[in-house]
Amino acid sequence: MTRTRPETRIQARNRAAILEAALDVFSAHGFRGATLDQIAAAANLSKPNLLYYFPSKDAIHDALLAGLLDTWLDPLRALDPEGEPLEELLAYVRRKLEMSRDLPRESRLFANEIVQGAPRIHATLSSDLKSLVDEKARVLTGWMAAGRIARVHPHHLIFSIWSLTQHYADFDVQVRAVLGDEDPFDSAPAFIETLYRKLLSP
């Protein structure tokens, strides 16, 4: 009696290698700009073999996005309504900036997708992302009503954190071209922390 085998070690390793290679290529060239040849070469597989593990180019991209979305939003989920407001927000900012430093490809993958109109994740943005942001915005509003942080537009506050931190991943080449030898991640954390302390001090 045959039964469905769990993934072999080789299969697990190949799937992981493909997603790793795909992250490299999709984040650097966008969906349309990426080719299966590039991904296969980066994963050390032949192109047909790559398509043995994933049925299509779209499937690889979808698997990547789906797998990363949770990771991407974890720092915002971690914002604790019971914590000390300013410290919670500064911790969120710090985590997001660390993600720009440590996971720039992931940031650029989403940037590519969203700049081009988010054709593949628009539904997720309008449902899951909106729900999460609305929920956290209510937390922020509560803190503001209690006088624990300054009163500002909660959604724009969250947008500002996204834009200020992700800028250092998405526009990395521009930042480095302008800064020259200075490492942006040496000086950015202090600047951004100062910004939010001044903005949010009640």
Add this chain to the structure above:
Amino acid sequence: MTRTRPETRIQARNRAAILEAALDVFSAHGFRGATLDQIAAAANLSKPNLLYYFPSKDAIHDALLAGLLDTWLDPLRALDPEGEPLEELLAYVRRKLEMSRDLPRESRLFANEIVQGAPRIHATLSSDLKSLVDEKARVLTGWMAAGRIARVHPHHLIFSIWSLTQHYADFDVQVRAVLGDEDPFDSAPAFIETLYRKLLSP
């Protein structure tokens, strides 16, 4: 005796239509994702006719970028060393935000290019853009030394203005998905002005 004719009215109109169509298509899909078919259709020309006006896809893209770069940096150039520091900076922020509202395609054209490593304008970033930013950073440093605005990292201050304002063009779909019916440009200006007043007040 024949002489070189200046561009006819039709030629001027067609070149303009091509660049307009190309801005639409390149900003929405990136360089690689855009096709000459799409551009030709949007410009109401046949593909060969399109290539009568521009020798190649690259040439269209280059013409677009070159023509827009000046417009794009004008607001920063307008930052007046002799002006009132906080007002000059707020005026810059305001202009940049207006450009995100009124010229979102231009913003996304540059965003696509830079997120993917700026393969076509890296040299310009390292020379012209860096020079301009360094020059204006010196103006900011002077204002800080004179105690006219708060002391922060001048380059990161400029990056923050770029990221906060361009976010509303480049990530427009995400912003609107999260905000729902509310128009981001109704509430963003006040939020961002508050942010910079608090950050920069000496």
Add this chain to the structure above:
DNA sequence: GTCTATAGCCTGATAGAC
């Protein structure tokens, strides 16, 4: 499971009639 070979489509660009 992995390969070679290739189908079939779309792309950027050109030729040549009008």
Add this chain to the structure above:
DNA sequence: GTCTATCAGGCTATAGAC
């Protein structure tokens, strides 16, 4: 100047041997 027709090359995806 603008068109129809078309080419060569690159693309995703599949067939079939091993």
